[in-house]
Amino acid sequence: MNKRSRLGAFLVLLVVCLVFAGCGSKKESAEKGGTLEAIKARGKVIAGVKYDTKLFGLKDPATGKVEGFDIDIAKALAKKILGDENKVELKEVTSKTRIPLLQNGDIDLIVATMTVTEERKQQVDFSDIYFKAGQSLLVKKGSPIQGLQDLKGVKVLTVKGSTSAKNIREKAPDANVLEFENYQDAFTALKAGQGEVLTTDNAILLGMQQQDPNYVLVGGNFTDEPYGIAIKKGDAEFVKEVNDLLKEMKSSGEYDKLYEQWMGVKPE
Amino acid sequence: MTGKFDVNVLFNHWDRFLEGFIHTVESSIIALIGSFILGTIIAVMRISPYKPLNWIGTVYVEFIRNIPVLLVTFFFFLGLPSLGIPIGGFTAGTLGLMVYTASFIAECVRAGIQSVPFGQTEAARATGLTYMQTMLHVVLPQSIKIVLPSIGNQFINLVKNSSILAVVAGLDLMYYADLINADTFLPLTVYTFVALFYLVLTIPLSIGVHYMERRFSSTDR
Numbered sequence: 001m002n003k004r005s006r007l008g009a010f011l012v013l014l015v016v017c018l019v020f021a022g023c024g025s026k027k028e029s030a031e032k033g034g035t036l037e038a039i040k041a042r043g044k045v046i047a048g049v050k051y052d053t054k055l056f057g058l059k060d061p062a063t064g065k066v067e068g069f070d071i072d073i074a075k076a077l078a079k080k081i082l083g084d085e086n087k088v089e090l091k092e093v094t095s096k097t098r099i100p101l102l103q104n105g106d107i108d109l110i111v112a113t114m115t116v117t118e119e120r121k122q123q124v125d126f127s128d129i130y131f132k133a134g135q136s137l138l139v140k141k142g143s144p145i146q147g148l149q150d151l152k153g154v155k156v157l158t159v160k161g162s163t164s165a166k167n168i169r170e171k172a173p174d175a176n177v178l179e180f181e182n183y184q185d186a187f188t189a190l191k192a193g194q195g196e197v198l199t200t201d202n203a204i205l206l207g208m209q210q211q212d213p214n215y216v217l218v219g220g221n222f223t224d225e226p227y228g229i230a231i232k233k234g235d236a237e238f239v240k241e242v243n244d245l246l247k248e249m250k251s252s253g254e255y256d257k258l259y260e261q262w263m264g265v266k267p268e
Numbered sequence: 269m270t271g272k273f274d275v276n277v278l279f280n281h282w283d284r285f286l287e288g289f290i291h292t293v294e295s296s297i298i299a300l301i302g303s304f305i306l307g308t309i310i311a312v313m314r315i316s317p318y319k320p321l322n323w324i325g326t327v328y329v330e331f332i333r334n335i336p337v338l339l340v341t342f343f344f345f346l347g348l349p350s351l352g353i354p355i356g357g358f359t360a361g362t363l364g365l366m367v368y369t370a371s372f373i374a375e376c377v378r379a380g381i382q383s384v385p386f387g388q389t390e391a392a393r394a395t396g397l398t399y400m401q402t403m404l405h406v407v408l409p410q411s412i413k414i415v416l417p418s419i420g421n422q423f424i425n426l427v428k429n430s431s432i433l434a435v436v437a438g439l440d441l442m443y444y445a446d447l448i449n450a451d452t453f454l455p456l457t458v459y460t461f462v463a464l465f466y467l468v469l470t471i472p473l474s475i476g477v478h479y480m481e482r483r484f485s486s487t488d489r
Contacts, residue, residue, distance in 0.1 A: 157437075161450020178357065178437035179447060189437070193349040194357065 035108050035238040039081055047074035048093035048107035054207040055262050056113045066090050069262040070111040080245050099123055102232055110230035126228035127242040134221025135167050136202040140214060145197055147219030151175040155195035157186045164200040171222055210264045277457045281448045288444035289465050295362045295440060296427045302366040307373025312403055314378050332371035337429050340364040345436040361433035369426045376418045380411030413484055420477035427469050441465055
């Protein structure tokens with residue numbers, strides 16, 4: 001090993017140490033008391049949300065505002081805890097970054113189209129379900145197709161290599177599945193009459209239904225991938241706070257109002 | 269992982285590779301014959317002394333040749349069904365391929381026709397043949413020999429361009445390759461085999477072009 005590479009290795013080590021030191025101190029501060037106390041002391045809720053997901057959390061490029069169903073739930077939480085729905089700070093997360101950010105204490109909770117799974121329950125705690133996500137079918141209004149049972153020999157459109165493609169082949173083996181490059185292409189093909197059904201997650205289909213109300217979801221969900229709000233593991237107090245909020249929103253009708261505002265339909 | 273090369277992919281997914289390959293061959297052959305006939309008709313129109321025909325031929329070549337093949341295909345795939353003509357991805361892709369390639373073939377054939385000395389046409393017309401008869405029996409047979417190599421090149425392009433079927437769910441080689449890749453996560457392996465499948469079709473064409481080039485250059489005149 002020559003001198004230069006040794007110096008390089010030392011520098012890398014130094015950087016790594018500094019990074020870990022930074023993480024460590026953050027963790028400590030967040031662990032003092034529960035998340036609820038931390039929010040009250042700070043005077044705002046820090047919510048990890050998506051910036052790129054229609055209906056749930058989408059940044060409007062014109063105004064720079066992030067809007068969606070997830071965002072409004074985070075706002076409702078701020079209102080419940082701090083009495084002001086504007087006392088919420090949004091942080092962009094992706095499916096990859098959200099759990100580490102929560103565990104580091106960078107965010108108080110994840111409201112980011114996150115499906116509750118057993119695997120994830122090992123790492124975080126989940127609130128009650130706030131959106132029943134799952135794969136569904138989109139058809140033209142008035143179509144005779146009303147569910148999986150009607151798909152025999154029918155052209156069903158979806159996206160290349162997606163889980164949706166695998167699921168539909170399993171659940172409707174007699175359907176003629178055609179796969180396209182992306183959802184927009186598949187929707188265009190559906191509109192052009194290149195197939196009778198488009199299948200994928202209901203959240204994406206609801207967005208398409210809003211884009212063109214001549215198309216509607218039918219048959220409900222045939223897979224179960226419900227969304228929950230993720231909270232740091234072991235913080236039972238905060239889980240209860242979030243669950244109470246969801247219950248209150250549901251009994252007051254606020255949940256239904258928000259759901260209809262974003263999804264364009266009433267919750268099931 | 270994505271860089272790993274796994275020969276078993278070919279055997280495990282042989283059915284889909286083969287189905288895709290057969291569709292690619294079918295589409296190529298139909299488009300090849302169709303574009304050759306259509307291209308020749310367009311070329312004859314383009315140099316026809318009758319103005320309206322001439323005009324249609326010129327517009328066809330200049331319009332189709334200068335837009336992407338994908339766009340021509342989308343016209344058939346998305347446009348025709350919304351006009352009430354239901355055609356699927358395979359048919360739309362093949363039509364797109366045919367119409368697009370015909371514009372190039374038309375230019376090759378036109379160059380070939382124009383390389384036949386004009387005296388031949390004059391002589392044929394003087395014997396009482398009509399314009400169509402002159403073309404069919406005197407000019408085209410001579411010019412086809414001249415242009416076969418360049419038409420062969422267009423056919424090679426056609427086979428490669430047939431991969432646009434993948435975008436319109438035309439069930440061709442490329443379409444199935446995308447699906448196999450999504451299942452195996454071995455893009456290097458999958459697309460290498462796809463390349464080999466295409467070479468099986470294009471290399472004989474390429475050899476044919478070379479053969480024709482040599483043969484016609486040595487025996488002509």
